[in-house]
Structure formats: structure tokens, C-alpha cells
Amino acid sequence: MKKLLALIISLALFIFLFQLVMETPSKLLSERVSSRYVQKNVLSSGEAEETSANLVTSVVLSYRGLDTLGEVTVLFAAATGVAFFMKNVKERLNFLFSSFIVQTGARVVSPLLVTLGIYIFIHGHLTPGGGFQGGTTIAITTLLLYVAGGLVERKRTVFRTLEGLSGSVYVLIGLMGLAVGGAFLYNFLPLGKIGELFSSGIVPVIYVLIGIKVGSELSNLVLHTTGGDNS
Amino acid sequence: MSYFGYGLISVGVVFYFLGALGILRMPDVWNRLQAGTKATTIGSFSTILGVGLIRPEWFLKTLVLVILIALTNPVGSSAIARAAYVAKTKVYPGTTVDQIGSLSSGDDER
Amino acid sequence: MTLLEYVIVGVMFLLGIMAVEVRNLFYSVIFLSALSILAAFVFVLMRAPDVAMAEAAIGSGLLTAILLFTLKRVEGGKNE
Numbered sequence: 001m002k003k004l005l006a007l008i009i010s011l012a013l014f015i016f017l018f019q020l021v022m023e024t025p026s027k028l029l030s031e032r033v034s035s036r037y038v039q040k041n042v043l044s045s046g047e048a049e050e051t052s053a054n055l056v057t058s059v060v061l062s063y064r065g066l067d068t069l070g071e072v073t074v075l076f077a078a079a080t081g082v083a084f085f086m087k088n089v090k091e092r093l094n095f096l097f098s099s100f101i102v103q104t105g106a107r108v109v110s111p112l113l114v115t116l117g118i119y120i121f122i123h124g125h126l127t128p129g130g131g132f133q134g135g136t137t138i139a140i141t142t143l144l145l146y147v148a149g150g151l152v153e154r155k156r157t158v159f160r161t162l163e164g165l166s167g168s169v170y171v172l173i174g175l176m177g178l179a180v181g182g183a184f185l186y187n188f189l190p191l192g193k194i195g196e197l198f199s200s201g202i203v204p205v206i207y208v209l210i211g212i213k214v215g216s217e218l219s220n221l222v223l224h225t226t227g228g229d230n231s
Numbered sequence: 232m233s234y235f236g237y238g239l240i241s242v243g244v245v246f247y248f249l250g251a252l253g254i255l256r257m258p259d260v261w262n263r264l265q266a267g268t269k270a271t272t273i274g275s276f277s278t279i280l281g282v283g284l285i286r287p288e289w290f291l292k293t294l295v296l297v298i299l300i301a302l303t304n305p306v307g308s309s310a311i312a313r314a315a316y317v318a319k320t321k322v323y324p325g326t327t328v329d330q331i332g333s334l335s336s337g338d339d340e341r
Numbered sequence: 342m343t344l345l346e347y348v349i350v351g352v353m354f355l356l357g358i359m360a361v362e363v364r365n366l367f368y369s370v371i372f373l374s375a376l377s378i379l380a381a382f383v384f385v386l387m388r389a390p391d392v393a394m395a396e397a398a399i400g401s402g403l404l405t406a407i408l409l410f411t412l413k414r415v416e417g418g419k420n421e
Binding site for chain 1: 302303306309
């Protein structure tokens with residue numbers, strides 16, 4: 001019975017994938033990918049890339065917003081896998097070289113690093129950088145505080161709450177775009193003037209969300225890798 | 232102003248060269264570490280400030296960079312030296328003083 | 342490409358080969374970290390600062406630390 005069920009499921013999956021493969025490339029390429037998948041056209045005016053000073057950002061978040069959501073989801077899956085495997089590890093990794101000098105240095109440098117990370121993801125649409133880079137900087141701060149002798153509070157619930165909240169708000173903004181403009185992650189906020197902080201619609205909002213999500217996720221991952229307790 | 236900047240960059244290059252020479256010629260980890268760290272700290276200071284003097288609109292940014300290097304470089308060097316001590320790296324035979332060993336007999340004092 | 346880029350890419354090539362070929366896994370992780378830093382530098386030279394920031398932060402910072410933690414967890418891969 002079980003084998004029959006597995007056979008049916010795999011057959012259905014095979015037919016599904018086969019149909020996808022058989023879809024000819026010429027049919028896919030006859031129209032623009034952007035207009036086919038996100039309903040945003042490069043040629044039409046008033047789109048986000050005209051107001052975003054950093055063009056990469058509007059490609060990543062405007063045309064490929066759905067892909068970015070997928071990347072964040074992959075990161076979430078990886079962090080969950082690490083948390084699953086490190087759940088039963090009791091012993092903590094300790095660092096013998098963490099002295100008074102290192103602790104003081106970490107205490108002085110870490111606020112600067114967090115500020116730098118927040119700057120990177122808030123100004124993602126104006127200067128190079130963005131959510132992933134800023135979030136990673138924040139996670140490196142967590143790593144520094146840990147290596148300097150366990151200065152970081154070992155409460156993962158804050159990180160977990162932030163991560164879930166920002167991920168849900170990301171999807172919510174996408175659904176609002178679907179309701180207002182007819183496409184997922186449609187840029188429905190006013191675009192503003194190029195080079196200003198509040199410009200290019202939903203792009204900075206989403207970058208702030210991605211920054212918070214990636215930062216808390218990677219911090220969680222680092223703390224889980226070092227092990228110790230399973231709170 | 233610009234000539235002063237180029238002079239600072241030259242001083243920095245000389246310090247970098249001395250640091251590399253020290254890393255090649257010094258006998259053990261701690262000697263090499265102090266040669267390398269001192270030379271690169273001063274070398275980075277003068278090189279970065281020299282760039283800031285040549286391009287005055289970058290001066291504030293270079294000042295921030297110098298402050299960051301002043302905060303991080305000695306701390307990192309101290310951490311490396313301590314890690315080398317904890318890992319019981321081979322000491323140069325001519326060494327006479329072991330202050331950490333006389334203070335806390337090798338384990339960590341935090 | 343300028344001469345500087347050729348030199349850096351050559352060093353990156355050597356580092357990659359050494360990271361695969363060296364016996365000690367700890368050295369392998371360190372070579373990988375150095376490779377990431379040079380890759381970030383090449384990205385800056387090729388006018389891609391976004392990728393360079395991601396590479397420098399993830400490749401040489403976070404990834405090295407996580408790999409070293411994992412190596413310490415499995416005791417350097419000695420009893421495989």
C-alpha cells in the first residue's frame with residue numbers, strides 16, 4: 001500500500017516535471033521575463049529603477065523581489081537545520097584567549113559595528129550594500145561578542161521573534177502590492193526623488209526587513225553552532 | 232598639503248617594509264607579532280591619513296578609518312598573542328621573562 | 342584586466358588548489374578565508390561593491406568562524 005502510494009506520487013511528480021521541461025524555450029523567451037513573472041516592464045516609465053540611486057537594488061528587490069524572498073527562505077531553512085542538529089549538544093565552545101583587553105575592545109567596537117550594519121541596510125537603495133550585507137555585519141557583531149567571552153545574552157527568543165516578524169511583514173507587503181497594483185510585491189508607495197532617503201517606494205522598507213531578518217537569523221545560527229544550551 | 236600627503240604615504244610604505252622584514256627575520260611568534268602589528272598600525276595610519284590629505288574631501292572618512300584601526304588592530308594582536316600562549320607555541324630560547332606564567336600559571340584569569 | 346588583477350587571480354588560483362590539497366582541515370579553512378578576501382578585492386576592482394561587501398562579510402568573516410566551530414565540534418575530522 002505504502003509502495004503503491006509512493007509510486008503514484010512519484011509518477012505524478014514525473015508528469016508534472018516532464019510537462020515543465022517540455023515547455024519550449026522559444027515560448028518562454030517570446031516575452032520579457034520581467035513582464036511574465038512580476039508584471040513589471042523595463043520600458044514603462046515610473047518604475048522603481050528610475051528613482052533608486054543604486055540600480056542593483058531595484059533589480060534585486062523590484063524585478064526579482066520574489067527570488068529574494070526565496071533566498072531568505074533558504075537561509076531560514078539552513079538556520080532551522082543547524083538548530084535541529086545542535087539541539088542536543090550540551091557542551092559549549094570556550095575560548096581561552098578572551099582576556100580583559102579583548103572584552104573591552106569588543107564592548108567598544110560592537111556598537112559601532114551595529115550602527116554600520118543598520119546604516120548599510122537603511123541606505124541600501126542609495127549606496128552599495130543592502131539587507132544581506134547589513135544583516136551579516138550585525139551577525140558578525142554577535143560572533144565578536146561571543147568570541148570575546150560570552151558577552152552576548154543567550155536569549156534566542158528575541159532573535160526568533162524579530163526574524164518571524166520581519167518575514168511575515170515582507171510577505172504582507174507583497175500581498176498589499178498584489179491587492180493594490182495587481183502583482184506580488186508591486187511597488188505601491190510614492191517613488192519620490194532620486195537620491196533621497198525616502199524614495200523608490202517599498203524598496204528601502206523591504207531592505208530594512210531583510211536586514212533585520214538576515215541579521216537575527218545568522219546571529220541565531222552562530223549561537224546555535226557554538227552550542228551550550230537549547231533554550 | 233598634497234606633498235605632505237605623499238610624504239606620509241612614503242613613511243607608511245617604509246613602515247610596511249620594516250614590518251615585513253621583521254616578520255621574516257624575527258625568531259618566534261611574539262617577536263614577529265609585535266614587529267608586524269606595530270609596523271602595520273603606524274603604516275596604515277600614515278598611509279590612510281596621507282590619502283586623506285591628498286583628497287581633502289575624504290579626510291573625515293579616513294579619520295574614521297584610522298580610529299577604527301586604532302581600536303581593533305592592537306586588540307586583535309593581543310588576542311593572537313594570548314592564543315599562541317595558550318596553545319603553548321615554542322618560545323625563543325633567549326626569552327627571560329614570562330609574566331603571564333608567573334601571574335596565573337597558564338590558565339585564563341577572567 | 343590590469344596586471345594587479347592578473348596577480349591577484351593567480352594567487353587566488355594557488356590558494357584554491359592549496360585549500361583542496363592540504364591535509365590539515367584547519368589550514369584548508371584558513372586558505373579558504375584568504376581566498377574570500379582576495380575575491381572581495383577583485384570584486385571591488387571590477388566595480389561590483391555590493392558583491393564585494395557580501396563576499397567580505399560572509400565569506401571571510403562568518404563562514405570562517407562557522408567552519409572553525411564545526412571543525413572543533415568534530416575534533417578536526419580525525420576519527421573519520
